[in-house]
Amino acid sequence: MNASDILILNVDDNDGARYAKTRILQVAGFKVIEAENGADALSMVLDRLPDLVLLDVKLPDINGIEVCRRIKETPATSMVMVLQTSAALTGRADKIRGLEGGADNYLAAPIEADELIANVNALLRLRKTQVDLKESEERFRQMAESIKDVFWIFSVPDQTMLYVSPAYEAMWQRSSAVLCESPDDWLDVIHPDDRERVRSSFQAKFQNQHYHEDFRIVRSDGSVRWMRDRAFPVKNANHEVYRMARITSDITDAKSAEKALQDADIHKDQFLATLAHELRNPLGPIRNAVELMRHADPVASEMHAQAGEVISRQVDHMARLVDDLLDIARISKGKIRLEKNPVELNTFIQSAIETTLPFINIRNHALNVSLLDEKTWMAGDSVRLAQIIANLLNNAAKYTPRSGEISLSVELLPANRAKIIVRDNGIGIPFDQLHTIFDLFSQGDAAPDRAQDGLGIGLSLVKKLVELHHGVIHAESPGQGGGSAFHVDFPILQMESPVAPDDAAAGPGATAAGTALTVLVVDDNIDSAHTTSMLLNAYGYKTYMAHDAISTMAIARQHAPDVILLDIGLPVTNGYDVARMLRKQPQFQKIKLIAVTGYGAERDRQKAIDAGFDHHLVKPANIAKLLEFLSAPG
Numbered sequence: 001m002n003a004s005d006i007l008i009l010n011v012d013d014n015d016g017a018r019y020a021k022t023r024i025l026q027v028a029g030f031k032v033i034e035a036e037n038g039a040d041a042l043s044m045v046l047d048r049l050p051d052l053v054l055l056d057v058k059l060p061d062i063n064g065i066e067v068c069r070r071i072k073e074t075p076a077t078s079m080v081m082v083l084q085t086s087a088a089l090t091g092r093a094d095k096i097r098g099l100e101g102g103a104d105n106y107l108a109a110p111i112e113a114d115e116l117i118a119n120v121n122a123l124l125r126l127r128k129t130q131v132d133l134k135e136s137e138e139r140f141r142q143m144a145e146s147i148k149d150v151f152w153i154f155s156v157p158d159q160t161m162l163y164v165s166p167a168y169e170a171m172w173q174r175s176s177a178v179l180c181e182s183p184d185d186w187l188d189v190i191h192p193d194d195r196e197r198v199r200s201s202f203q204a205k206f207q208n209q210h211y212h213e214d215f216r217i218v219r220s221d222g223s224v225r226w227m228r229d230r231a232f233p234v235k236n237a238n239h240e241v242y243r244m245a246r247i248t249s250d251i252t253d254a255k256s257a258e259k260a261l262q263d264a265d266i267h268k269d270q271f272l273a274t275l276a277h278e279l280r281n282p283l284g285p286i287r288n289a290v291e292l293m294r295h296a297d298p299v300a301s302e303m304h305a306q307a308g309e310v311i312s313r314q315v316d317h318m319a320r321l322v323d324d325l326l327d328i329a330r331i332s333k334g335k336i337r338l339e340k341n342p343v344e345l346n347t348f349i350q351s352a353i354e355t356t357l358p359f360i361n362i363r364n365h366a367l368n369v370s371l372l373d374e375k376t377w378m379a380g381d382s383v384r385l386a387q388i389i390a391n392l393l394n395n396a397a398k399y400t401p402r403s404g405e406i407s408l409s410v411e412l413l414p415a416n417r418a419k420i421i422v423r424d425n426g427i428g429i430p431f432d433q434l435h436t437i438f439d440l441f442s443q444g445d446a447a448p449d450r451a452q453d454g455l456g457i458g459l460s461l462v463k464k465l466v467e468l469h470h471g472v473i474h475a476e477s478p479g480q481g482g483g484s485a486f487h488v489d490f491p492i493l494q495m496e497s498p499v500a501p502d503d504a505a506a507g508p509g510a511t512a513a514g515t516a517l518t519v520l521v522v523d524d525n526i527d528s529a530h531t532t533s534m535l536l537n538a539y540g541y542k543t544y545m546a547h548d549a550i551s552t553m554a555i556a557r558q559h560a561p562d563v564i565l566l567d568i569g570l571p572v573t574n575g576y577d578v579a580r581m582l583r584k585q586p587q588f589q590k591i592k593l594i595a596v597t598g599y600g601a602e603r604d605r606q607k608a609i610d611a612g613f614d615h616h617l618v619k620p621a622n623i624a625k626l627l628e629f630l631s632a633p634g
């Protein structure tokens with residue numbers, strides 16, 4: 001604080017005394033202005049806003065104590081310091097009166113120069129502290145009042161609210177005066193579903209010194225707003241928590257955006273699942289029809305047989321795409337369940353090779369396989385692991401021009417890991433796509449001798465399946481035309497022999513011996529019911545058909561079939577309910593019930609078993625599996 005920046009008003013009607021005081025102040029470096037009476041003093045205080053008034057009590061017009069009172073009660077001048085002075089022999093009573101009139105200090109004559117300056121400096125220091133405090137309060141007030149969030153301050157020792165910012169009234173549409181009277185008033189507008197949770201969490205805040213809740217408030221106009229409410233401990237100079245600061249922000253817009261994103265994601269997943277499901281439905285009848293044609297005419301012309309194979313292959317291809325789509329939808333919803341067992345690496349790799357070899361051969365590629373000599377086990381789902389490798393081999397064959405070279409090698413890595421590498425000398429992957437090819441629906445160029453096919457979901461699914469096995473996958477390629485390599489790195493088990501090895505290569509034993517068995521085929525898709533029925537006839541089964549729940553019950557009662565092959569998605573009453581109805585009746589308790597559904601998740605299988613089914617088949621029903629179930633002991 002520089003003395004020359006300080007302005008002091010010296011008020012005294014005695015010329016000599018006033019002059020003496022002005023000199024002392026000027027010598028100390030202060031700027032001084034003078035007034036001889038109370039009225040002039042008051043108008044100069046208003047005009048010039050001095051930092052301090054040196055005010056003699058005895059003035060010709062207005063008494064000095066009254067002048068002081070008016071300075072202090074006027075808001076614009078209340079911060080001006082007043083040092084009251086009086087002539088000698090003033091009594092104690094005058095001093096008390098002066099101080100009670102609002103003076104910041106009182107000096108009685110004779111006033112020594114050093115005493116006066118020391119008093120002036122003390123008051124100026126006090127004034128600076130007051131001004132700083134006021135400014136800080138002002139800054140806080142401006143911030144608290146201009147921000148839309150609500151600020152609250154609570155005292156920890158007596159657990160009371162000390163402050164709430166004006167935004168409370170706008171946000172809550174409630175009065176803060178009422179809140180001060182009844183501190184729980186803010187809870188009354190909280191959505192009933194959130195209220196108790198917030199109340200108890202809020203009550204515990206002084207103990208926990210932590211509070212963070214998102215909740216809804218329902219305002220008087222019925223509008224619902226989402227709030228994010230947080231409280232933080234505030235420590236004093238001794239590092240003790242003595243207050244809690246709380247901030248409540250309106251997050252309705254962010255919540256809506258989040259919800260819109262989630263909804264879009266759910267819609268996308270639902271759409272994918274429905275699309276896959278709908279696409280899968282026609283595949284069953286097509287597959288049955290081809291089987292039927294083959295069975296009906298074992299010595300068909302070569303052209304006929306080839307056409308049948310083309311249809312079979314294309315149906316298999318479609319079924320694979322549709323399965324991938326369904327898998328992606330399930331993984332996104334976290335609904336996929338892996339049947340994890342100890343799995344031998346070479347076994348599932350062989351199975352993947354068997355699946356893809358026909359396509360590799362059609363494209364005339366050379367396949368070089370180098371497996372591990374030792375049996376190596378990992379924890380995993382053999383079908384899914386084979387699916388991963390088959391997908392990579394299939395891509396290698398697809399993205400390599402005819403007569404290319406594909407290799408598959410396995411190597412052991414330190415720290416109980418093994419790496420499977422699928423390499424090709426095909427079209428390669430541009431550097432900037434090496435990461436994005438694992439994104440859903442991401443597609444690069446087709447091989448020059450192939451039209452673009454696929455949906456761009458294979459690698460995304462592969463990556464997710466690898467991750468579900470705690471593995472990592474990455475692609476390497478020197479760029480266009482340089483071929484590609486996919487490295488899949490899995491943790492392996494350290495064990496001498498498996499507890500229960502999965503044998504992915506072993507298919508179901510198809511023994512179609514049921515000659516006299518009767519099967520009731522229930523499907524609302526008439527084509528599907530017909531082809532299944534014809535196929536079963538061809539294998540020697542006697543069949544009946546029904547297309548809804550009522551006729552199913554009627555035919556079952558009339559013909560007492562040995563097996564009912566029941567589609568789940570029936571109109572009005574679904575297959576689960578039909579199964580329950582059948583099982584309730586004593587004559588159907590031993591009947592073999594096989595569910596045929598478009599949904600193949602473990603949860604769906606369990607649902608079928610719970611409803612009373614013996615077996616669960618996923619559409620398009622695998623014929624061998626169906627025959628196996630039919631001939632299995634009931």
Ligand code: ADP
Pocket residue numbers: 395396397399400424426427428429437442443444445446453454455456457458459460483484
């Ligand atoms: P899709 O094959 O249906 O397009 P994928 O998810 O299997 O979908 O593959 C995504 C993209 O990655 C492909 O479109 C292709 O551009 C690229 N890609 C995958 N495998 C290879 C490979 N072996 N060589 C070159 N590009 C590949």
